[in-house]
Amino acid sequence: MMSDAQRETGRNGSGRDEMTGAEMVVRALADNGVEHMFGYPGGAVLPIYDELFQQEKVEHILVRHEQGAGHAAEGYARSTGKAGVMLVTSGPGATNAVTALQDALMDSIPLVCITGQVPTSLIGSDGFQECDTVGITRPCTKHNWLVKDVNDLARVLHEAFHVATTGRPGPVVVDVPKDVQFATGTYTPPVDAPRASYQPVLQGDLSAIKQAVELMASARNPVIYSGGGVINSGREASHLLRELVDLTGFPITSTLMGLGAYPASGKSWLGMLGMHGTYEANMAMHDCDVMVCIGARFDDRITGRLDAFSPNSKRIHIDIDPSSINKNVHTDVPILGDVGRVLEDMIRLWRASSPSPDKKALAGWWEQIAKWRARDSLAYKPNKDVIMPQYAIQRLYELTKDRDTYITTEVGQHQMWAAQFYGFEEPNRWMTSGGLGTMGYGLPAALGVQIAHRDSLVIDIAGDASVQMTIQEMSSAVQYNAPIKIFILNNQYMGMVRQWQQLLHGNRLSHSYCEALPDFVKLAEAYGGVGLACSKPGDLDDAIMEMITVDKPVIFDCRVANLANCLPMIPSGKAHNEMLLPDEATDEVLANAIDAKGRELV
């Protein structure tokens, strides 16, 4: 046993290595640069919470549901480039974290989740609040650990941070039984490259990059298709991407996850691609002869019908994850490596080779793109009496673009409208659930972003259905004076579900109408925030300005047109050149857009 005096010196941060498992957890967090974490206490993590109580290095943010902790940590991670950290108890604490873990896995977000576990002697006995946490989280993490010996704890925690943040980032879980938290052992500091079996390849193969540069120089109809990997690679990668675009003069489109890597105001910007992408972006993808995919993964929302995907192109694919290459779409020039490093080499080789691209062909390509752009695929019918959801996002953008603004979203129509109509100029400003499509992501994510950026304007563009999935985190926002703005495009429907029912199921709106919506203004007030409502286009600007000015969490109930559809759209089963455009999408066309076979597949 240690004397109290010994304990005391340890806590004061001297070089002492002997400490309890709970102390190790807090020490390891601090040693890995953690300043904030999100969590919820419970029986199996009380020793760690007791240590948190007695220190000031790591600030703990108390959420109201473990899923909220996960999304908050994701928002924190996405907006800072650091790992997000969450701490939850065993059993239900861990199972509630699963949605956030899978979300982080699919969007490659570095997330370290520490879970409490019943004491090792009780594991397998169906103890109170016991679950097989490592078993349940194995498929939804990049890696996970159950620590049974306190002397392994520090090493595992450091390794967890290393695995979560390097290579293709992702979520990890460290499951710590309660007796291990109480036990005393030796703390070891972080080391570089802790595992022989885990060595991500960062540097791209130069001959492959050279081949890519040659292919790009010969392109007549090129397009750059960038994704979330550019954001994950760090700020420098976004700078290099911009440099490459300027250098080559190629048009660029991006996935939902990649928005902001290239500025929306940039002259080569085509807008987002995919199911609800712009006509020009999708047509350019379809008709291009050379496609440069940078940190994206040919997701099914991007490619549409695979056998008609970009039929005449040679494809270059830069990715840090070898399993992403050739997974859905064949690649001619695969380049394995970190986007930033590969782009650096690519730009250097491009300069050194002083290429002579076919200027005439490129000019013709841009003319073609201008024609596609002139179709104005994001057009919508303005309305003087009712707020159109697109208009609401446009006004929100105009009134917040000159501020230090971060945007999160939930999932659905509002998310797509936000992606289409909010212009992102910088990376890390856009937090959304892309791969998993988690309704309820945006509110806690906004909390996480606000904790990381205290003085910034953080707005969750939400839907009336999604926001209710994690509405309880309003309480956390109020507790921590996090003045997040929840801008609800309220159409009283699960809008995207309703849209698909219109498209696929004869407009039979089965359970997609929110019959009993709360009074969002009163709800905000009940939580101790501020509620605002607006239903007239003429009042919208003033109301948005009021929302921005209030220094408290705000729920903004923006009443929008109920039955607006999110267009353009590649209907299910169609190719990039078969988009439904807003000016053609009459009710009749919508009803017949997808045939029986497409309906089955969705």
Next chain:
Amino acid sequence: MNAQLQPTGSAYFIAKETQKPEARTLSVLVDNEPGVLARVIGLFSGRGYNIESLTVSETEHEKHLSRITICTNGTPNVLEQIKHQLERIVPVHRVVDLSALAAERGYDKPLERELAMVKVNGTGESRVEALRLADAFRARVIDANTEHFIFEITGRISKIEQFIAIMKPLGLVEVCRTGVAAVSRGPEGM
């Protein structure tokens, strides 16, 4: 533009599989730690890959390394995915496609062996016949009384299959097989 709508696939497009599935034997070198086998098996079931046979044992005790041999089948695309997805697992050191390696070096297949223990009950003529056939297959008797034999047989999968088939009418009671262990021919390691 909407006039020329094509027959549909989907945003979740299910393409008709035109490639033929191939059988492969993979060697996977992993850190021997709790859950590592569950990770490998979970990957196969979670992503819908096939496992025909799987064997695992620690092969380097000082380094705590285990070697997993997996017989699988799939189209070339799926096989490439299997390899890369396995490599993504943190405790996996290396994945070697032994079948591809054998083909590269001009062999038909890698060296593959399996061990089976085969229990056969019988008396009279069938008992004598079982023993005679076991001898022909170079199977050893590892347990016996007046009513039964337990044979131990080692060899290629086809030999084991054949032996089991022959024993069936002679009073086969049960079989236990280890699954395939495989190495590449030649002096090089994996």
